[in-house]
Amino acid sequence: MLGPMGRVAHTVRTGLSVPWSRSIGTGEVMTNWKKCCSTHNQIKMKTKQNTIIFTIGIPLFVNCRNLVKGVVLTLKSFALITLLYSCGEDKKEVKELSADTPVDVSAKGKTIMAVFAHPDDEIYVGPIMAKYAREGAKVQVVTVTDGRYGTGQTDLKPGDELTALRNEELNCAARHMGLLKPIWMGYHDQLKLKDGFFGHVPYIQEIMRKLDSLVTDIDPDVIVTWGPDGGSNHMDHRIVGASVTQVYLSKKQEKNVHLFYVATPSSHLEDEDEKLLRGVSDDYLTTEISYTEEDRENTILALQCYKTQYSEDSMKHTADRLRSGDQKVYLRPVLKAGTKTNTLFKVD
Numbered sequence: 001m002l003g004p005m006g007r008v009a010h011t012v013r014t015g016l017s018v019p020w021s022r023s024i025g026t027g028e029v030m031t032n033w034k035k036c037c038s039t040h041n042q043i044k045m046k047t048k049q050n051t052i053i054f055t056i057g058i059p060l061f062v063n064c065r066n067l068v069k070g071v072v073l074t075l076k077s078f079a080l081i082t083l084l085y086s087c088g089e090d091k092k093e094v095k096e097l098s099a100d101t102p103v104d105v106s107a108k109g110k111t112i113m114a115v116f117a118h119p120d121d122e123i124y125v126g127p128i129m130a131k132y133a134r135e136g137a138k139v140q141v142v143t144v145t146d147g148r149y150g151t152g153q154t155d156l157k158p159g160d161e162l163t164a165l166r167n168e169e170l171n172c173a174a175r176h177m178g179l180l181k182p183i184w185m186g187y188h189d190q191l192k193l194k195d196g197f198f199g200h201v202p203y204i205q206e207i208m209r210k211l212d213s214l215v216t217d218i219d220p221d222v223i224v225t226w227g228p229d230g231g232s233n234h235m236d237h238r239i240v241g242a243s244v245t246q247v248y249l250s251k252k253q254e255k256n257v258h259l260f261y262v263a264t265p266s267s268h269l270e271d272e273d274e275k276l277l278r279g280v281s282d283d284y285l286t287t288e289i290s291y292t293e294e295d296r297e298n299t300i301l302a303l304q305c306y307k308t309q310y311s312e313d314s315m316k317h318t319a320d321r322l323r324s325g326d327q328k329v330y331l332r333p334v335l336k337a338g339t340k341t342n343t344l345f346k347v348d
C-alpha cells in the first residue's frame, strides 16, 4: 500500500480514484517515467484490461515567462521528489497488475447494444438503458422484427401500416429514455416460421449475417438480449436471443465484450409452470442493476408511446408494477472466454 507521501504523489500524478490497497506499483510507474517523461508529459501503461495514461500537467507552462518557469521547475522537482520518496517507501510492495485490478466501470464512453425481437421488448430493460444513457453511455437498441402481427389494441390488419406505426412508437420510446435512434432491421414478425424449414432457416441465417455486421459497426462493450426463456417464452424472443448468442460465440474475443441475458427471477413468479417456462433461478442472475426513480419514470413515458400495444389499463398496470417493484433489473452474464480444462467435473 502506498504511504502518505506516496498517496499525495499518486494523486498529483494520476488523479485516479482507485482504492489505495490496489494502487499501481510505484516501481512500474518509475520505469515508465524514465521511458516517457523525459521526452513528453505522459506515462502510458499497458495493463491487461486497458491502457491508462498518466498526465503530468505542470510542464505545459514551460514556454511561459521566466517567473513561471521557476515555479514550474520547483513544482516539477517537488513531483519528482515525492515520486522518488514513494518508490523508496514502497519498494517491497510493487505488484504486477492482474485480473483483480479494478476495471473502469463508469458508463461514460461505453456502448451498449440491446438486441430484441419486437418494438416494445426493450421496455423490459428500459430503466437501466435510461440509467446508462443518463450516465454517458451510448445505448443502441436493435429491433429485429417489424412486429407486423402485433395488432394488439388496433383494428389494423397485420401489415405495413401497422409496422410503420410500431416503428414510430419505438423511436418515441427511445427518445424518452435518452437512447440513440433504434436500428429497425425490419424482418417479418414470427421470422417466417409459417414458411416451414426452407423458409425459416435461410431467413434466420440472413438475420445472423446482418447482426454480425451490426456488431462490427456498433462495436459494443456490452450486448444485452433474451436468454432461452425469452422473457415470456415467446418464440421470436428465444430465436433472436439464440441468434445473437451464436454471433457472439463465433467471434474471437479481441475486445472484452460482455453478453448478458435479461431475465425474470424465478422468485418473482408464483406459478410453478411459469417458473419452468420463463423463470430463471436467482442463483444464475448474478448481475443486479439498480436504477433511479427518474429512470423508471422515463421508462413509463416510453411505455406510453406504445399505443398500438397497450390499453390504458395495461399501461397503468405495468407502470404500477414498475413503481412498486424493487427497482432492479436482473441479468445473467453469458459464457466468458476462459482457461481450458480437461474434465467435465470442474469449471472455472
Ligand SMILES: [Zn+2]
Binding pocket: 117, 118, 120, 121, 234, 237
Ligand atoms: Zn416481444
